[in-house]
Amino acid sequence: MQNDGSGRILVQNLSKTFGPVAAVQNLSFAVEPGSVTGFLGPNGAGKTTTLRMLLGLVTPTAGTATISGLPYHHLGSPARIVGAVLENEGFHPKRTARNHLRVYASAIGVPDQRADEVLGLVGLSGAANRKPGEFSLGMRQRLALATALLGNPQVLVLDEPANGLDPEGILWLRNFLRAYAREGRTVLVSSHLLSEVEQTIDQVVIISHGMTRYYGSLDQLRASQQTRVLIQAADPNALVKALQEGGYTQVEPTPDGRVAVLGATRQQIGDLVAKSGLAVYGMEEDRADLERLFFQLTNGAYTGAPQYVQQQPPSPPGGWGPPPPGYGPPQQQYQVPPGYQQPGPQQGWGGQR
Amino acid sequence: MGKLITAEFRKTLTTKSWWGLMIPAVIFAFGFALGWGAFANEVGDVLDSDQTQRIADALGISTGNLPMGLLAIGHGINIGLTFPVIFGVFALAGEYSKKTITTTFLTAPNRVSVLSAKMVTYTIWGAVYGLVVAGAASLGIACTVDSERLPTSGQWLAVVGAAVLAGILATLFGIGVGAVWNSVVGSVITLTIYLLVVENVLVLLFYGLWRIDWLGGILPNGTMNGIVGAIGAQAFGAAGVKVPGLDDEAKWTLQYVAGAPGAFSWWASALIFLAWTAVFFVGGWASNQRRDIT
Numbered sequence: 001m002q003n004d005g006s007g008r009i010l011v012q013n014l015s016k017t018f019g020p021v022a023a024v025q026n027l028s029f030a031v032e033p034g035s036v037t038g039f040l041g042p043n044g045a046g047k048t049t050t051l052r053m054l055l056g057l058v059t060p061t062a063g064t065a066t067i068s069g070l071p072y073h074h075l076g077s078p079a080r081i082v083g084a085v086l087e088n089e090g091f092h093p094k095r096t097a098r099n100h101l102r103v104y105a106s107a108i109g110v111p112d113q114r115a116d117e118v119l120g121l122v123g124l125s126g127a128a129n130r131k132p133g134e135f136s137l138g139m140r141q142r143l144a145l146a147t148a149l150l151g152n153p154q155v156l157v158l159d160e161p162a163n164g165l166d167p168e169g170i171l172w173l174r175n176f177l178r179a180y181a182r183e184g185r186t187v188l189v190s191s192h193l194l195s196e197v198e199q200t201i202d203q204v205v206i207i208s209h210g211m212t213r214y215y216g217s218l219d220q221l222r223a224s225q226q227t228r229v230l231i232q233a234a235d236p237n238a239l240v241k242a243l244q245e246g247g248y249t250q251v252e253p254t255p256d257g258r259v260a261v262l263g264a265t266r267q268q269i270g271d272l273v274a275k276s277g278l279a280v281y282g283m284e285e286d287r288a289d290l291e292r293l294f295f296q297l298t299n300g301a302y303t304g305a306p307q308y309v310q311q312q313p314p315s316p317p318g319g320w321g322p323p324p325p326g327y328g329p330p331q332q333q334y335q336v337p338p339g340y341q342q343p344g345p346q347q348g349w350g351g352q353r
Numbered sequence: 354m355g356k357l358i359t360a361e362f363r364k365t366l367t368t369k370s371w372w373g374l375m376i377p378a379v380i381f382a383f384g385f386a387l388g389w390g391a392f393a394n395e396v397g398d399v400l401d402s403d404q405t406q407r408i409a410d411a412l413g414i415s416t417g418n419l420p421m422g423l424l425a426i427g428h429g430i431n432i433g434l435t436f437p438v439i440f441g442v443f444a445l446a447g448e449y450s451k452k453t454i455t456t457t458f459l460t461a462p463n464r465v466s467v468l469s470a471k472m473v474t475y476t477i478w479g480a481v482y483g484l485v486v487a488g489a490a491s492l493g494i495a496c497t498v499d500s501e502r503l504p505t506s507g508q509w510l511a512v513v514g515a516a517v518l519a520g521i522l523a524t525l526f527g528i529g530v531g532a533v534w535n536s537v538v539g540s541v542i543t544l545t546i547y548l549l550v551v552e553n554v555l556v557l558l559f560y561g562l563w564r565i566d567w568l569g570g571i572l573p574n575g576t577m578n579g580i581v582g583a584i585g586a587q588a589f590g591a592a593g594v595k596v597p598g599l600d601d602e603a604k605w606t607l608q609y610v611a612g613a614p615g616a617f618s619w620w621a622s623a624l625i626f627l628a629w630t631a632v633f634f635v636g637g638w639a640s641n642q643r644r645d646i647t
Contacts (some may be wrong), residue, residue: 056458095378104456107457107461
């Protein structure tokens with residue numbers, strides 16, 4: 001076996017059982033260099049266990065996880081190839097940030113000044129002589145990232161890195177990770193919130209209950225979603241009738257009294273309404289956000305519904321298609337509040353990338 | 354490997370535990386050597402004159418010049434060696450409790466290299482502890498023992514050498530117990546109570562009730578202490594050598610005063626304690642290779 005130098009992460013049929021608990025079941029996916037890949041799933045889905053198996057901290061029950069073609073502990077000097085930020089990253093509470101980094105700089109075999117370099121990279125230069133015991137969660141995350149960067153690795157693996165970061169920190173991390181991937185390096189970042197990483201990632205692996213639910217590009221996932229048009233009409237019943245006559249069969253009322261039409265554009269509905277002569281007070285196009293799709297993909301695990309597994313090549317279900325059995329869509333959650341004008345199809349708190 | 358040893362030294366030197374444990378080690382070693390020195394100086398009274406004469410005859414010296422200081426220095430060193438055991442516990446169990454073990458394993462080629470680096474690093478630390486403790490105990494007896502009853506320079510060098518050996522083994526023993534149990538608090542409390550109380554009670558009880566005098570010669574604390582203590586006892590013909598006419602009770606009492614009741618000889622104690630260390634160290638090593646870091 002030899003390090004192929006690619007920085008490619010390959011997980012094949014990976015399984016881990018802790019006693020009676022199957023934490024990860026037959027998981028397979030690949031992470032390509034030059035992209036940021038999101039590793040998503042609800043809490044308890046098996047993300048952390050998978051990452052720890054990839055990093056040689058947990059021994060798989062079955063299957064393999066390799067980086068550049070090799071298991072972690074065959075990489076020779078692994079920290080020069082892979083940097084990892086894990087949850088509950090341990091720092092000795094009384095060892096200063098700089099000393100912490102110097103300990104591991106010597107373990108990796110990089111010069112001591114690298115400790116100060118990475119402190120600068122993550123914006124902790126001012127806290128070099130302070131102890132992590134006094135740090136905020138966000139500062140500890142930055143120090144964990146600094147530790148991961150010590151060996152200037154080709155691959156970065158981050159487990160829930162946004163935890164504890166303020167919005168400014170998340171924005172900073174996003175730009176940092178995207179720049180890292182642009183250099184042709186591999187970035188794998190886990191999260192239980194799609195919205196948290198949506199703006200950062202290109203590829204996505206969605207797991208739930210220890211199994212892969214979706215694996216592919218985020219754009220493809222996005223493109224698979226249908227749009228719907230929300231109409232506030234003077235006479236909803238008349239509108240529904242007109243819509244059905246016009247050939248729009250996927251029509252449903254919304255809790256706030258509006259009419260939702262699936263698979264239509266605003267233009268089409270506008271024409272229809274004008275022709276029918278009905279009074280309409282407002283109309284907007286609404287695209288199901290990825291979060292809802294994510295919820296659909298992962299929620300089978302918690303309703304006891306039959307599991308459906310998306311295997312590659314990905315063919316994600318239509319975002320507004322019939323929900324899987326046992327799925328009760330929390331309608332309110334996706335409802336635009338009355339009077340609120342949704343500006344664009346993509347609504348993300350972090351702005352457009 | 355050299356890189357990991359540097360990292361291990363930096364780990365120990367950038368936190369307080371190395372000196373935080375060395376201070377009490379020095380104080381206890383000095384204090385016990387001082388107290389036992391004063392007592393041992395008078396211990397001739399415990400032995401009846403007939404036996405004192407026999408020992409002195411066998412050793413070819415006059416009764417007033419028996420090296421009573423040797424008995425006391427052993428006691429001081431033995432108590433001081435409790436601290437390198439605790440220091441050793443922190444080596445691995447401490448990394449687990451602070452969760453730094455994750456980064457440690459991630460930045461090393463593999464777990465074997467981490468444990469090997471720790472073994473080398475803590476061997477050196479154990480030697481340092483042994484030396485420092487021996488120095489403190491030497492100072493203690495120098496204050497309270499009459500100069501003609503102090504050990505000869507040869508005896509003293511043997512004691513210091515034995516203390517270094519015992520310090521190394523004590524530290525590795527601590528690493529092993531910590532690695533097997535994987536709990537700093539549990540290991541430290543249990544070891545301290547066991548080493549200072551439980552085993553002493555057991556040894557005294559077995560001797561007092563059933564005249565079983567060898568128990569201290571095989572248990573961990575007894576053998577750890579025996580490495581240094583038996584040198585003192587041996588100087589009195591109470592371990593490793595036979596002095597005709599010295600009865601078993603007086604022999605055991607002398608060993609006890611030297612801090613090595615039941616010790617067969619210094620090297621037998623060293624070998625048996627090495628076996629104890631190996632049992633825990635190998636056990637800890639094996640469980641560490643497999644343990645999932647979650």
